[in-house]
Amino acid sequence: MIITKVSAQKRPGRYNVFIDGKYAFSAGEKTLAEFVLLKGKELNDEQVEKIRQFDADAKASDLAAHFLSYEPRTIFEVLQYLKKHEISDEAANSAVSQLNELGYLDDRQYAKLFIKNDLRVGSDGPKILLRKLTQKGVDPEISQDKLDEIDEEDWLEVGQRVIKSMSHQVGKISQRELERKMRTKLLTHGFDSGISNVIIDAMDLKEDENAQTEALKKQGIKAYKRFRNLPEIERNFKIKKYLFSHGFSSGEIDAFLNGEIIDLDELVEY
Numbered sequence: 001m002i003i004t005k006v007s008a009q010k011r012p013g014r015y016n017v018f019i020d021g022k023y024a025f026s027a028g029e030k031t032l033a034e035f036v037l038l039k040g041k042e043l044n045d046e047q048v049e050k051i052r053q054f055d056a057d058a059k060a061s062d063l064a065a066h067f068l069s070y071e072p073r074t075i076f077e078v079l080q081y082l083k084k085h086e087i088s089d090e091a092a093n094s095a096v097s098q099l100n101e102l103g104y105l106d107d108r109q110y111a112k113l114f115i116k117n118d119l120r121v122g123s124d125g126p127k128i129l130l131r132k133l134t135q136k137g138v139d140p141e142i143s144q145d146k147l148d149e150i151d152e153e154d155w156l157e158v159g160q161r162v163i164k165s166m167s168h169q170v171g172k173i174s175q176r177e178l179e180r181k182m183r184t185k186l187l188t189h190g191f192d193s194g195i196s197n198v199i200i201d202a203m204d205l206k207e208d209e210n211a212q213t214e215a216l217k218k219q220g221i222k223a224y225k226r227f228r229n230l231p232e233i234e235r236n237f238k239i240k241k242y243l244f245s246h247g248f249s250s251g252e253i254d255a256f257l258n259g260e261i262i263d264l265d266e267l268v269e270y
Contacts, residue, residue: 031055060095076137128190159199171211176247
């Protein structure tokens with residue numbers, strides 16, 4: 001078996017190798033250099049198979065390295081990328097093992113960096129991060145180990161970023177409802193109830209009597225407008241129910257209905 005021709009493909013860095021006048025296989029520059037594949041070189045079947053395997057491994061390694069050059073990836077993501085490019089499982093696993101040994105592919109390090117980035121600029125709590133890392137193919141045990149390394153205090157800034165925009169609702173809704181909405185939003189971002197309470201406490205939403213009164217006035221007027229056409233007894237019952245569901249105490253609701261917050265006669269104007 002004699003190499004009779006080596007010609008460049010249109011794709012840069014790839015070559016067609018002809019044996020005894022017929023196309024035999026393609027190879028990259030690394031493979032050509034490794035086996036000194038030149039016209040006139042003699043090969044046997046075993047050598048050809050070895051060349052093909054080397055080239056497949058080299059192609060997989062180059063593709064994986066290129067994929068990793070943009071941003072860190074998980075082992076699962078690299079394997080999926082190689083599969084998409086029709087790399088055999090054997091070559092893909094070989095490339096992943098090589099990159100892992102060199103320290104370029106490490107799911108533990110990936111999870112650590114992923115969490116660190118969220119702590120710096122993100123808005124996801126532990127549960128969401130665990131889910132996202134699992135979707136990226138990281139073993140849940142690895143992810144949980146890295147999450148357990150984070151101190152509770154480190155989550156405060158993330159949580160405050162999530163609910164910071166809600167502080168403008170002070171004076172518009174009751175403090176109790178505001179805290180309830182904040183807690184709900186934190187839960188949807190992956191924070192459990194315990195850390196959510198700590199985050200809300202850290203916001204230092206001191207009860208402001210004037211703000212609470214203003215919120216009661218706003219919500220009371222809104223309730224009155226909604227139920228104004230009902231008979232007085234039914235209207236007051238509906239208003240009570242509405243205000244209670246929005247976090248106001250019985251005493252605050254009675255104060256509104258007794259005209260202590262705003263003269264009920266003035267509500268006709270609204």
